Amino acid sequence: MKILVTGGAGFIGSNFIHYYLNAHPEDQVVNFDVLTYAGHIESLKDLEGNPSYRFIKGDITDAQAVKDAMQGVDWVVHFAAESHVDRSIIDPMQFVKTNVLGTAVLLDAALSNKVKRFHHISTDEVFGQLGESDAPFKETTPYSPRTPYSASKAGSDHLVRAYFETYNLPITISNCSNNFGPFHDPEKLIPRFITNLLEGKKVPLMGKGENIRDWVYVYDHNKAVDIILQKGVIGETYCIGGEEKTNLEVTKKILEILGLGEDRLEFVEHRLGHDLRYAIDDSKIKALGWSPEKSFEERLEETINWFKENEWWWKPLKKDRPNVDRSAQKSYG
Numbered sequence: 001m002k003i004l005v006t007g008g009a010g011f012i013g014s015n016f017i018h019y020y021l022n023a024h025p026e027d028q029v030v031n032f033d034v035l036t037y038a039g040h041i042e043s044l045k046d047l048e049g050n051p052s053y054r055f056i057k058g059d060i061t062d063a064q065a066v067k068d069a070m071q072g073v074d075w076v077v078h079f080a081a082e083s084h085v086d087r088s089i090i091d092p093m094q095f096v097k098t099n100v101l102g103t104a105v106l107l108d109a110a111l112s113n114k115v116k117r118f119h120h121i122s123t124d125e126v127f128g129q130l131g132e133s134d135a136p137f138k139e140t141t142p143y144s145p146r147t148p149y150s151a152s153k154a155g156s157d158h159l160v161r162a163y164f165e166t167y168n169l170p171i172t173i174s175n176c177s178n179n180f181g182p183f184h185d186p187e188k189l190i191p192r193f194i195t196n197l198l199e200g201k202k203v204p205l206m207g208k209g210e211n212i213r214d215w216v217y218v219y220d221h222n223k224a225v226d227i228i229l230q231k232g233v234i235g236e237t238y239c240i241g242g243e244e245k246t247n248l249e250v251t252k253k254i255l256e257i258l259g260l261g262e263d264r265l266e267f268v269e270h271r272l273g274h275d276l277r278y279a280i281d282d283s284k285i286k287a288l289g290w291s292p293e294k295s296f297e298e299r300l301e302e303t304i305n306w307f308k309e310n311e312w313w314w315k316p317l318k319k320d321r322p323n324v325d326r327s328a329q330k331s332y333g
């Protein structure tokens with residue numbers, strides 16, 4: 001089996017390649033990634049020289065490069081995207097280009113190449129936001145994206161489904177909630193907070209930390225993707241979720257694990273279009289035999305330990321990008 005993984009140098013994609021080659025050492029993985037600011041090829045340096053792994057530097061919006069990379073591929077697992085909501089508010093066009101056009105280019109090449117499966121990685125953010133007592137998102141929830149990021153991901157999901165309905169391209173889609181774990185870019189909430197605290201800084205929490213997110217450990221997400229590849233039904237969507245926590249609960253837990261006090265907290269303004277709550281009903285993927293292996297707390301502790309032990313990975317990223325903490329500059333309390 002030869003698998004083309006797009007965006008394999010990113011957070012979830014790099015964890016997926018590690019997971020997949022460990023679970024299926026007989027298969028071949030080709031990582032196709034253009035290495036934007038979010039692509040960290042060093043996350044895969046342990047695979048250098050591994051005959052089952054190959055890296056191609058290429059852009060998913062480049063039809064010729066995609067066509068070449070797709071030769072002889074059985075499955076495509078499509079992670080590549082612009083993924084940071086704050087950046088989508090500043091530069092929405094880049095999100096439309098990568099997430100919508102890039103997905104269309106891949107679908108076209110997958111169809112011409114007769115790939116046996118195109119698995120599209122999407123987000124629960126396409127469903128919009130929930131009120132505190134609303135039922136969680138599930139596969140049949142209508143789309144209602146509220147940011148350029150989630151709208152561009154929604155557009156890509158619709159294209160993937162259209163290629164199934166119109167051309168019978170064998171697709172599956174997964175809509176997952178917020179991931180955390182190793183190799184998570186320090187511009188995102190959990191790694192930003194962990195690394196800020198390890199550097200002796202404060203953590204910028206939006207609003208009063210009341211926003212609720214559903215957290216999945218990246219390993220469990222990737223295990224779900226593998227299960228969908230092995231046992232999923234063609235044409236189906238699967239929602240993947242974990243545990244619901246307010247941002248304040250997550251922050252307090254990080255402080256507690258690190259033995260630090262709430263004086264390290266700093267409240268900052270909400271971002272534009274800040275969704276209140278996401279939650280997932282994951283009964284459909286659970287029916288395929290999936291469930292998270294450990295609790296959120298256990299995984300958070302493992303993640304903190306990973307960041308403590310892998311400063312070589314995250315320190316240069318924070319140094320090169322001082323604006324990662326720009327939300328802290330708008331502090332009001």
Ligand SMILES: NC(=O)c1ccc[n+]([C@@H]2O[C@H](COP(=O)([O-])OP(=O)(O)OC[C@H]3O[C@@H](n4cnc5c(N)ncnc54)[C@H](O)[C@@H]3O)[C@@H](O)[C@H]2O)c1
Pocket residue numbers: 006007008009010011012013032033034035036037038039040058059060061078079080081082083084098102121122123124153175176177178179180185
């Ligand atoms: N991070 C989450 O919590 C989360 C949750 C649900 C779904 N998702 C989805 O999972 C996927 C991966 O997310 P992530 O957090 O790992 O993202 P990421 O930003 O860490 O990684 C994205 C990767 O895609 C690559 N890329 C970007 N544009 C490209 C292009 N034009 N051509 C080729 N490669 C390109 C980047 O270089 C990077 O390696 C995305 O599709 C995202 O929407 C993420």
